[in-house]
Amino acid sequence: MNIGIFTDTYSPQISGVATSIKIMEKELRKRGHNVYIFTTTDPNADRESEKGRVFRMPSIPFLFFPERRIAVAGVNKFIKLVGQLDLDIIHTHTEFSLGLLGKKIAKKYDIPSVHTYHTMYINYLHYIAKGKILTPAMVKRMTKSFCESYDAVITPHFKSEASFRRLSRA
Known part of the structure; x- marks a missing residue:
């Protein structure tokens, strides 16, 4: 199969998501x-060893x-590239x-899509302007809205599964 993994977090960054994707x-x-x-x-990425398998979009540090x-x-550029790679499935690891x-891209090319729900965002609200910008209700709406169009949503751990189930309920 030709598998496309879409993520904002990847090696050489160090995180649970980056490690999960590498494995x-x-x-x-x-x-x-494939x-x-x-x-x-990422300024620390080894572009030479990634050639032909890792495609990087211009980016900036995330505000918070x-x-x-x-x-x-x-x-x-990425939309055209995916058309050339003839992906069989798209797997996202970020919202x-x-x-x-x-x-x-999955919708445009009618490619089946899977999302891994890694992060329990409710636990991070206090880091974002001390919880004054995003509320739990907003996180619930955003999670449900983001995930409802996928063919499948998976979680790497029973805790993130429980969090996802609570947030995605009607």
Whole structure:
């Protein structure tokens, strides 16, 4: 299979999401799949070793978490590239820039899509302007809205599954 993974967090960044994706990528390749990573630029990335398998969109540090990045350009280039790669499935690992792009591309090309819900955002609200910008009700609406168009949503842990189930209920 030709698998496209869309993420705002990827090596050399260090996080649970980046580690999870690296393990998944390695295991899928061992099984003979072609895995393409669509992610944000990173000044510490080894571009030479990534050639042909990791595609990076221009990005800037995310306002509230500067160690994370958010894509700012390159949408049309990625849309064309996905058309050339003939992806069989799109797997997103973020609800932000690359996750939104993965959703858009899956819809445009009628490609099945899966989303991994990694982060329990309710637990992070206090980091974003001390919880005064985003409320739990807003997170619930955003989670439900983002995830409802996927063919499947998976979680890496029973805690994130419980959080997702609470947030995605009507």
